[in-house]
Amino acid sequence: MNPIRIPSPAKLNLFLHITGRRQDGYHELQTIFALIDLYDYLSFEYTVQDHIEVKGLQQVEQQHNLIYRAAQLLLPYRKTTQGCSITLEKHIPMGAGLGGGSSNAATTLLVLNKLWQCGLDQSQLLDLAIQLGADVPIFIYGQNAWAEGIGEIITPITDLPEKRYLILKPDCFISTQSLFSQKLLTRNSKPTKFAAYQQNPSDFGNNFEAIARTLYPEVEQAFQYLNQYGKVRLTGTGACVFVEIDCDADTDVMLTHAPYPGYVANSLTSSPVLDIVQSL
Structure with missing residues (x-):
């Protein structure tokens, strides 16, 4: 074979x-x-x-x-x-x-x-x-x-809208176990529904974001850079952060000036x- x-x-x-x-x-x-x-x-x-x-x-x-x-x-x-x-x-x-x-x-x-x-x-x-x-x-x-x-x-x-993303990988390794052990981690977010997300997606964040930005300066630097392009989010427990971008955005310029390696990716409706x- x-x-x-x-x-x-x-x-x-x-x-x-x-x-x-x-x-x-x-x-x-x-x-x-x-x-x-x-x-x-x-x-x-x-x-x-x-x-x-x-x-x-x-x-x-x-x-x-x-x-x-x-x-x-x-x-x-x-x-x-x-x-x-x-x-x-x-x-x-x-x-x-x-x-x-x-x-x-x-x-x-x-x-x-x-x-x-x-x-x-x-x-x-x-x-x-x-x-x-x-x-x-x-x-x-x-x-x-x-x-x-x-x-x-x-x-x-x-029915998730098709999106294009700019993703940065800060030069650090984040321990998921360490983030979960932080006393300041919010562990009691009110359960919600997908319909609420559809109405106001900008109201939904990542409970690990504040702690990751505080403990890892590299994550904070990536956030500060991407802030100029829109609402920045942390994926999982990090270290990657991402922002939605327009289809005609000049990603070459964005990546050239970024403080860390980056990726441009499009959303999928299903896995190939x-x-x-x-x-x-």
């Missing part, structure tokens, strides 16, 4: 509220996941040897590699003895709040479910996805969505992974 090369999209959180904390310590969230056309690429190839090989992410130990862990979860269901070699071309920055690792894990589940003839339906894949992380299920759905719970209660959104997997 020739390698099959699959795009693995990023996401933005258009807002992110913490609405409470569960007895098991996990936080209840509300957010909108918006898929964008910034991609990693994964190439899948059968191997004669019965093993899983992941190339392109040497800096991550195997037991922490979400691609490897996703493949491992499918082993009990496969109907073939062939292994798989997976090569990652990394374009989505790591530790950025863009969901690159989660997307890679979901892409692996979707593709190997087909290649290994596992026969799992979407519900079964979602059960595996949540074991890998709260952001993985959205990429199994492959649609923009309103999400609640710890991110696993998903309601697809079919779904159609590709259907054709396998």
